[in-house]
Amino acid sequence: MKKTLAALTLSSIGLASVPAMAADYVIDTKGAHAAINFKIQHLGYSWLTGRFNDFEGSFSYDADKVEDSKITVTVDTSSIDSNHAERDKHLRSDDFLSTDKHGEAKFVSKRIENVEDNGEEFDVVGDLTLHGVTKEITIEVEKVGEGEDPWGGYRVGFEGDVELTLKDFGIDYDLGPASRVVHMELHIEGIRQ
Numbered sequence: 001m002k003k004t005l006a007a008l009t010l011s012s013i014g015l016a017s018v019p020a021m022a023a024d025y026v027i028d029t030k031g032a033h034a035a036i037n038f039k040i041q042h043l044g045y046s047w048l049t050g051r052f053n054d055f056e057g058s059f060s061y062d063a064d065k066v067e068d069s070k071i072t073v074t075v076d077t078s079s080i081d082s083n084h085a086e087r088d089k090h091l092r093s094d095d096f097l098s099t100d101k102h103g104e105a106k107f108v109s110k111r112i113e114n115v116e117d118n119g120e121e122f123d124v125v126g127d128l129t130l131h132g133v134t135k136e137i138t139i140e141v142e143k144v145g146e147g148e149d150p151w152g153g154y155r156v157g158f159e160g161d162v163e164l165t166l167k168d169f170g171i172d173y174d175l176g177p178a179s180r181v182v183h184m185e186l187h188i189e190g191i192r193q
Contacts, residue, residue, distance in 0.1 A: 022062035022069065025156065025190025029056055033157075033189040036075060044178030050082035059109075059190055061156060063146070066119040067112045071126070071188075075105040095173040098131060105130045107137075119143070124160065133169045137162055139186065149191075157189040 027034050036055055042048045057073035078099040080091050092099040109126035116122065124139045139160040146156035162184045166172070 022060040022065065023154075024060050024193045025058060026193060027055075027057040027059070027073070028155070028189045028191050029054075035185075035187040036073075037185040037187075038182050039185075040182045041178040043176050048082060048087075050080060052076070052079050053081050054079035057107075057188075059188075061190070063119055066115050066122055069109070069112050069124075071107070071109045071124065073107045073188075075107075076103065077105050077130075078103055096171055102130070102132045110136070113138075128164075128169075130164075131169045131171055135168050137164065144189075154192040155189055156192070157187070160186040160188070162186075 034055075036052045037049065038051065039047045039049045052075050054076035055073060057071065059069065059071035061069045077097045078092055080088055080097065080099075082088055082091065091097055094101075106129045107126055109124050111125050113123045113125055114121075120143045122141055124141050125136065126139075127134050128137045139162045141158050141160040144157040144159055147154070149155050164182050164184060166180055166182060
């Protein structure tokens with residue numbers, strides 16, 4: 001009995017000392033629990049808002065080691081939707097996204113920085129390829145929450161913000177000085193695999 005108890009105790013200690021591993025998640029686009037939204041000033045008079053309807057991605061995440069997290073997201077740029085068909089056609093043209101030549105945008109993280117508030121806030125630094133140009137960007141991220149879902153799965157969600165200067169990605173159509181930066185708002189909910 002003592003040997004069994006000792007073995008169980010040692011086994012428990014051994015398991016407790018094993019560090020938690022990052023879990024892999026798939027972004028829940030099928031359930032529409034993720035969004036990539038944008039807004040840009042229109043001639044400096046108002047805000048034009050929209051979104052990208054088709055994208056996919058995955059990430060690894062461990063709440064105890066946020067700095068080891070990674071994410072990859074691919075966006076179908078032709079899925080841009082500003083709630084106006086003619087404007088969307090113009091946004092897909094060579095004046096803006098050139099979706100016939102550059103039908104895909106991709107973000108691949110390189111590192112996590114400035115982890116604060118017990119891992120609830122951090123910066124994701126990575127390469128964004130848009131309009132055929134790759135640039136390093138920093139997305140400010142805040143964790144929304146995590147836990148079990150009603151279907152027996154496990155989910156975690158984040159929101160993020162980043163500003164992109166269009167000229168940095170070779171988009172130089174002139175809509176005036178107030179319309180040179182697009183504000184991106186990201187909402188990501190992942191399902192643990």
